[in-house]
Every structure is written in structure tokens, then in C-alpha cells.
Amino acid sequence: MSQDDRVRSGASSISSGGRTVYDAAQERLGRVFADFDNVIVAFSGGKDSGAMLHLVLDYMRTHAITRPVHVFHMDYEGQYTATTRYVDRIMTSDRDLTVPWRVCLPFAAGCAATMYADHWKPWDPESRALWVRELPTHSGVIHTGNVPRGFPRFDGVWDYVFQEAFERWLHETTGARRTAVLIGIRQQESLHRYAAINREDKHAMYAGLRWTSVMAPGVVKVYPIHDWLLEDVWHAHALFGWSYNHLYDLMYTAGVSPHLMRVASPFISQGIRQLQLYRVIEPELWARLVGRVNGANFAAIYGDTQAMAARNVTLPTGHTWKTYLKFLLDTLPVAARQHYLTKFATSVRYWTEKGGALPTDTVRELEAAGIQAEYLGPPHTGRVYTRPHEIVRFPTYPDDLPGIRAFASLPTYKRMCITILRNDYTCRYMGFGPTKQDEDRRRSAMEKYQEVLT
Template sequence: MVNVWEATQQRLERIFKEFDKVVVAFSGGKDSGVTVNATLAYMREHNITKKITVLHLDYEGQYAATTDYVTQVMTSNPDLIDPVWICLPFKAACEVSMYQGHWQPWNPEERDLWVRDLPDVPGVIHTGNVPDDFPAYDGVWDYTLQQQIGTWLHRRSGAERTAVLIGIRTQESHHRHAALHRQDRTEASMLDGLNWTSRKSKGVYNVYPIFDWVTEDVWTANAQFGWSYNELYDLFHIAGVSIHDMRVASPFRGEGQESLKLYRVIDPETWTRLVGRVNGANFTAIYGGTSVMGAKDIKLPAGHTWKTYANYLLTTIEDDDIREGYLRKLRSSIKYWTVKGGALPQESADELRDGAPAGTEFLGQPTDNRKRRGPYEVVRFRRYPDDIPEVSDQSLVPTYKRLVITILRMDHACKYMGFGQTKREMTKRSAAVEKYREIL
């Protein structure tokens, strides 16, 4: 039996054998940092001299320590690294504002509000030097743009196969674990059936060489091999943040809300600029993680049901697209749970059985082909529930209370309601990708 380091070495061996172009997606965080360092260490040990590309999407608003670390990585090892540092106005999620669902870092029309100046190092791509064949970026979501840049680098290099190494770990997210371990993945969606690979376009694969690492493995590797890392984590440690809660995410994403308040202490100069960059940053820093934004013990205002409170909150949203987005997801959830019925873990279904709303039907085991861990039961409601306090895991049951929490968290994607990308959203994304391919 091999340990995670040995397994990663085996994966890197396969990567450099199967792919003639290697790109490492580098965010400046601990996971992407060890991915870069492990790749470089493997290259030096095996005398691989063909350069890899290190790709960094810069969100403009970030800790100074993160910028310093990215600069150090992107300018060191010039014999092995070809840096591509993206400072363009792509779309990034904004979950600190009721008034905007996204923002655009490096928007030239908002230059006076930029958190910092453009980096002055090789490899930076900004609005003043975009290559002629570069993919469209204005108004394109960050993750979509990263995928398109991977395809662009693949075509530009003339490679037969390109691997985009992404330092994600399944420990960090149930969605990540499910995505890599789904039983219905086809051979065509992977390279030779390897579940740590994912085909994204012809000849281009996302590869996850450290997917089975845990947080302790990351820090063990950094210590044992003397690798550089983002010194922001030292500041997090001094501030009392657990190693499992340290995040180097865009501060305006949902994942960054909890740490947004730390900017005021750790990097006050950056903080003063963040407050003026995106509406709602200061509010979220103060109230993120409290009942005001749907966390902890949220209380129902007097005279309201959760349904009437949700309707009231919807009337306060001035942006028509954001409000309609919530309503569209609500309509979808209502239809699903009151017409077809949804599958709940048997334990949750049993909890619900004693105090279920009138007319609730328990329809037995699911009959679809989806692979599930443990027994499940399909439940159908006559009316969409207001609240179901009997079920201990509230994230599993559909209620208007969940919608209220979703709105208060400014979770525009409705992740708290259990939604991923809808078919409509995926269709729009696919159409954009096809349009991009036609342009090239």
C-alpha cells in the first residue's frame, strides 16, 4: 500500500508520460502551492527540462502576502516555468452584496477603484497586451475562462494532449468527492479510466494529482521538503484560525466571507481598498457568520411565516436578475418536491415521518440508477414546507426557511438550497464555449 506522496509520484509519472503539455493552475493557496512544488520537484529529480506553464487568475482584491507568494513562484525557476498571469476583467462571484451577483477585477473603467496596481513581472496578460488569438474574457465567468485558457494554451503549443493540474482535494468538499467518485462516469470522460482525470475538450484534461491528500499532508510536505508557501497562513495561525478553516479565496466569494473580517487585522491597507471596491464588503465583514446573514440561530420576525419572510426579502432585492434567479430556483424546487418527490437518507426520512406536514407521502426506495451510499427513501410533499424542525440535517429538506437563509447569505447560486448548475445555465455555458471554438 502506498502513501499519498508515493501515489502522487505515480500520478506525475503518468502525467509526464501521457501528456506533451503540462499546465498547473495556481491560485496562491496551499493546495495549488504544493501541486506546483511537487511538480517541480518531480521534474528536477527526473531531469525533465521542457517547461510547464503556471497559470494564475488574479482576482485583484487579495492579501498582499498572497501577491508576494504568487510573485515569488511565478518569477522563480525560470528554467522550468513559463508564467501566464491573468489580470483581465472576467466575471467573479460576489456574495457580499444584495445588489450585484458578480464583479469584475481589473475592469479598466474602474481603474481608480483598483485594490492594487498591475504586477510588473513577465507573463502578465492585461487589457493592454491581450494576444490576438486569446479567448473572449469580458463578462466570462472565472472558471469558464480558466478552462478556455487551458484549451488556448493547448492549441497554441500544438500539443496532442494537455494536462491542466488542479490542486483540489476531496476532503475540502462533498461535491468534489462526488464528482471524482461518481459511478456513472464514462470512460470517455476520463483518461484510461483514471478517476483523477477529467476530459474537458479534445486533447485537454483536468488532472487532480493530490485529490486524496488531507490538510495535514499539505503541511507535512511543506515542512519535510522545505517548500515555500503563502506566509499568509502563518498570520492565520497567529490569529487563531484552524488549519482546516484557512482559505485563500476571492474575498467576495461565499467561501471567503468568514475570513473577510480578518483583512482588517492582517492586512489593513488592503482592507481599506476592499471596502471601496465592492458594495457590501464592510457589512459582510461585520455580520458574516451571524444570524443577520443566515448563520447561527436565525430567528423568524414576529408576525411572519418563513414563506412570508422570504417573499418580503425578495421585494428588497432591486436587481431583477438576482431576484428572478432566486424565484427560478424556488419554482424548480417546488416542482421537484411536490410532483416527483426527492430522495432523503433513510435516517432523515424516518425523522420526518413522525412530524411530517399533512399529506406527505413516503414512496419507498428510489427507482433511478443513481448510486447512493446507504438506504434512501423518496418523499413527496403536498405543499412546499415552511419549516421542518424534526429533521436534524436541515440542508437536506426543502423549506422556505432554507430560501430565507440563502437570500440572507447572498448565495446567488442557491448552493445552500442544494443547487448546482441548472440545465439552462449549462446550456448557456456550452453555447459560449461553442461560439469561442468557432472564433478560433
Template sequence: MGQPCITQNVYEAANERLEVVFSEFDNIIVSFSGGKDSGVMLHLVLDFMKKRHIQKKVSVYHLDYEGQYTATTDYVSKIFQENIDLIEPYWCCLPVAAQSAVSMYEDHWVPWETEKKELWVREMPDFDFIINEKNAPFDFDFHGIWDYEFNRRFLRWHHRQKQASKTILLIGIREQESLNRYAAIHKKESMYENYRFTTKIFPDIYHGYPIHDWLVEDVWTANAKFSWPYNEIYDLYHLAGVPLRNMRVASPFNDSATESLKLYRVIEPAMWSKLVGRVNGANFTSIYGGTSAMAWKDIKLPKNHTWKSYLEFLLTTLPAETRNRYLKKFKTSIHYWTDRGGALKVSTVEELKRLHLDIEFLGKPKSKRNYTNEMEVVRFADYPDDLTIKDFASVPTYKRMCITILKNDYACKYMGFGQTKLELEKRKRALAKYNDIL
């Protein structure tokens, strides 16, 4: 079979998608975090509007997590102020729950709580378009709800406010970033008119991913080629030796940001001193994240323990709610690997065969899932305590469970659970609660 003929580059493909967006949707919202991907996406939209002399404004939505770099705030401020003739800004500084992966006792924190104003990491921005508790125009209660749920409710509220026929929220995520993002983009149960860069969220409301196929090198090439302003925190990341793939702007306490939490101490020490007092566990994670204390390196089994017994000990040290959350996931894993069986790379399966364990090898997966590697399904007679395998994180062991706890990995991503920001059961309960209200 010959190689596919590529007739356009990713920049041209993104603009072709924007042609669809602006011709098909009467209500367009751009999600703008202040990071590199959402920044490039917003610049693409603004340039598209300027070249075609589009007068109708697009909405730009920024959820401010309080604990962000000054460079991020400066960048968002610059983009909003310089493009106010093209955009309708929604800069939200609201007390919505955000994930905290730095403490075993708290799975979330709440930015911009009025009663904790003395602990705020920074002053609230002072622009006419800032949305806070005092002036929030929403017809729903946002206090304490999870950020992902607020995003959904904001989207539906905006659709109603604009009396829109069709709404699309453009999100700057790229499938190169993670398998979870790849799955989200390519989950095609429902699209708009078979456009594969769209996903239906609610009736007449869609998500769009104009730059889903861009590589990180494409992002920086575009910034250089078109002289687009970008968040200067990335320059400091570069000077600090952070690889391109690890440069991210996010809420500092979520599970994708804990590795870079220590950078706050170097890049912005004044803010760091406030972050330490803001969320329980921030200082410990910044010091020990990436070390054996947080299970990022080889951990040693305590004397007179198996990994299973060590796991049982670790579970006793956790608060009841946290312990029960882990137990539910661990039981699911045990059932999956010893009853149904799971798919592993063929190379990993060959390693397992050489270990002469009580394992059934069940052949190729029968599911319709598209795998990037050749896979084989295996079923364990007993859940292993530990295995000497090159791709250790892919195989089920009690040691892997111990590492998951030591990493404060609430969502159990290390064990292969396909979740995004929050634990699956909380998400299901929240969605069930609010879907009937809206």
C-alpha cells in the same frame, strides 16, 4: 469482507500519477492560485522534474483577482522567479468577471478594469511575464467574460498555441474539501485511458487531479517534510484561530470567502480600506457575516408572518433579475420535493415519521448515485413552512428559502443545489454562446 490492502501513501500515489502525466501528455499546464493545495501540487511537479532531469518547461497559470493578500502576491512572485528555469509563467491580470456574493444588486465584479484604476486594491505586479490588457496574446475577447469561461478559453488557446497533441491542466483540488469537488473529480463519463484522476474537457484536452485523495493534514505534512515554501498567510490564519479546514485563499468576494472577509480588516487593514470601496456590500458582509443578520444563526420569524409570507416579502425587496433567479430555483425545489421526491438520510426520515406529517415514504433511492449514508426517498404533499429537524438544512422548508436569500446565496447551495461558483443558468448560456466560437 476484509479491509483493502493499502500499498502506497498519497505522496507515492501522486508521483505515480505524474509519471502518467509526463509520459502521456506533450503539453502540461499547472493551475496555481497561490493557495495551499495548488502550491503543494506545483511543488510535486517541480520536484518530479528535477529528479528526472526533465528539461522541457511546464506552463504555470495564475489568474490574479486583484483583491488578494500581499502574502499571496509575494508567494506567487517567489515561486515564479525561483523556478523560471522550469516553468513558463502565465500571470494574468485581466478584466474578467468574478463572482460577488456580498451584494444583492451585483452578482459579479471585474478586477483590473482600466477605467477604474484609481479604485484598484493594489498596484499591478511588474514582471516581464505579467499578462494584462496591453500585451494579452490571446486570439479571443476576454473583456467581461466570467472567470470560469476565461479558464476554458485559455486552455483551448494554449493547446492551439503549443500545437499540442494532448494537453492536461493539473488542478490542485481535493475531494475532502466539498461534495461538489468530490463530484467533479469522480464524474467519469470521459477519462483519459481509464485513469481515474483525469476528466476530458475538450477533444485532446483534459483536467488532472494529482492530489485529489490528499487530506489537509497531508498537505501540511508534505510542506514540513520537504521544506516547501508556502503562502505565509496561513500562518496568520493559524494565529487568528481559523481551523485548518477553513483556511482558504480565494477571490475575497465569492461565496466561499465571505466568512473570512472580516480577516482582511485584521491581517491587512490598508488593503481592507480599499476593498470596502471596491465592491458594494463588502463592509456589511465582513461585519454581519456569521451573525443572525446574515442568517448564520437562528433567525426569528417576524410577527404576523409565516415563513412563506416572509419569503414573499423578502423577494419584493430584491432587484428583478435577482428575484427571478431565486424564484426559478425555489419553484424547482417545490416541484422536486412534492412531485418526484428527494433522498434524505434514514436518521432524518425517522425524525420526519415522528412528526406525523402528510409525507410519502418511498423506500431506497433507485438512482445509480453512490451515497455515503443510507438514504430513503420522501415526497411531501405540501411544501413545509418549517420543520424541527436536527439536520435542518437538508429538508425542504420555506424557512430554508428565507435563509438562502438572507445569506446572499445566489447558487442556492444551502438548499442543496449542486453548483460550484456560479448560478447554473448563466453558466449554461455562457457555454452555449462560446463553445461554437472556439
């Protein structure tokens, strides 16, 4: 039985005709290798990117493609030993078909474990004595001592910004006509990833293909397995005998649900609730992590509790959410307080002056609850929404909106409190994307909008 026949016998169907997600991925890879003369595979060390990489290598061998692909991995230093071993194995295998790029540089990685900074820097030379482990030594490792000429700026640069800069640099360095960057995201994982695929802006797609996204001239992001389910990923691993990160076995033994297993930088907000697993799975590594990043131990102990807003947050006696917010802000370092005030002032101005778009069913809930606001009808911005929205403008910023189901999308001082309790420095919980504003802009915004919380 051929590889194609074997996977069809068990993979999920995505059409009544029996076409599987494996078939769809094969067709996408065929288009990639036909249209792109340079291919980069983004490899994180997790199950999805691992499956995608193995899928690519199998396709190359089946179709006698000998032009190597670039395998790009950002090494976050603080990670499980099982992840390090898996990455070591992948980055030193299949060298006839791959060119490894393992980046061990002090880029900025998101950190929700401390109130004193929004990031930490893996492999920071100034913290050499505190490194969790030694640099890997195989070929293809990029560190501060061997950075190639013309390499993108990296010190303190956000990881996602650096990644795109690296991909553009590699495209230019190789002299490629067209570069495909293969990324193993799946729609099932999150609404954000679902929205990244199911969008309507065809000008941002390559050749109108929904599973692509143009990143820069000549550089296109490609999502070959975006429609795979978790079961498809593990089915393929088992069926083809692909190597995988055995951290998943350890997590399963520790009682973690397969849908909650994550392999990522340990201190990002999405991983805080599972930070305590380091103490269970690998206590010696945990001891080094505690000494590496301020606040790690507190986040591990309280990351899944009310203390960091992972459970229902209760209002202290005698406070409104607005006064409680003032109290929380007063506990922060000056720079962090100014940062939050700038973000919060933007939210207040947006919702009380311009108004924001909310799903129509949420708007009806607000009206039924008697919430005082201006209900301005459908938006006229030209933006395409997946479901009907309406603009709502509040006369004053709400303290709380109890009973409204879509709480996380509504502007309230309670939501600001939760943002601080979660150490959500980028205010992602409030819908903000991470930015790097300079101190002059922060001070200017503080002076202009300091009356917001007075």
C-alpha cells in the same frame, strides 16, 4: 538520505504496506509525464496548489524533464499582500521549467457581499480608479492591453467557465496531442471534492483512473494530491523547504484554525465569515476593499452572525417563513428579486411535482415525524448514489421541517429565507449551480410561476 526516503519517514500511510501519499503522487506524476505532451499546473497561491507545483518541479528535476509546464494563475486583484508576494515569487521563479500565465482580466468572480449583483469584476478597466493594487509587471501577465490573438472571451465570464476555456485554448494553441491540467484539490477539504474523486462514471475518467476527469477532447483534469491530508501538505512544505504563502503564518497568529485557513477571492460565499480578518491582518488593504465592492464592510461585520444566516436564524414575530420570504423579497432590487423568484419557483415545482431524492435515513426521519408526503421508493434514474436514496414528493412546499437533521437538503421556505440572508445569489445553499440566464428567460419564468408565492 534521498528525497523519497525523507518523505517516507514522516508522510501518512495509505496502506498497510507503508505506501505513502507521496509515493502515490509520484506514480501519478510519472503517468502524467509519460502520457501527456502538454502539462498545465493550476496555481491559486494557496498551500495545496503550491505543494503540488513544487512536487511537479522536484519530479521534473529528478527525472531530467526539460519540457516546460504552464503555470496558470487567475489574479483576483483584491487579495492579501502576502498572497501577491507569493504569487510574484512563484511566477518569476524556475523559468527554465515553467511558462507563466497570470490572468489579470475582468472575468466575473462570485460575490456574496452585496444584494445588487452576483459577481464583481477584478481588473475592470471601468473601475480603474478603484483598483486595490497596480497590475503586476513581470512577463506572462495577461491584461486587457495585451490579450493574445484568439484568446477566449473573458469580460463578465464566470471565472470557472473562463478557466476551462483558457485551458482548451492553450491546448489548441500549443498544438498538443494530449494536455493534462493538474489541480491541487484534496478530498479532505469538502464533500464536493470527495464526490469528484469517488464517482463511478468511468467514461468520464482518463484510462479508468479515478484521479482524472476528461474535460474536453484531448484535455484531462488530474488531481495528483487528492488523498493528501492537511498534515501531509505542511509536512512536505517543511521537509523539503518549499516556499509558501506567509499569509498562513499571519492567520495562525490571528488565531485561525489551520483547517479553516483559506486563500481565495475575498467576496465569495465560502469566504464571507473570514472577511473581517482583512481588517485585522491588513487594515490599509481593507480600506481599499471597502471602496472596491459594495457591501464589503457590512459582510465583514455581520458575515458570522444571524444577520447573514451564519448562526441560527429566528423567525420574526407574526410571520411564517413563507410570509417572511415575501418580506425579504420586497426589500430586493427588481432584478435580484426576479432572479430569486425564478430559482425558488423551480424548487417548488421540482419538489411538489416530480419529487426529489433524499437519503433513506432522512426519509425515515420524515416518516417518524409524521410529515405529509408521498414516499415513492428508490429512484429509477440510473444515477449512482453512494448511499441508499428514496424519492419524496410533497403535496405543498413545507414552511419548515424542525427537528430533521438534514435541514440544508430539504425543501422549505425557511431555506429560501436563509439563501437571501446569505446573499447567496446563485442559490448554492439550495443545491443550485450558478447559471447565467438572460432577462427574457427570467421574465418568462416570473410570469409563469408568479402564483407560487401568492
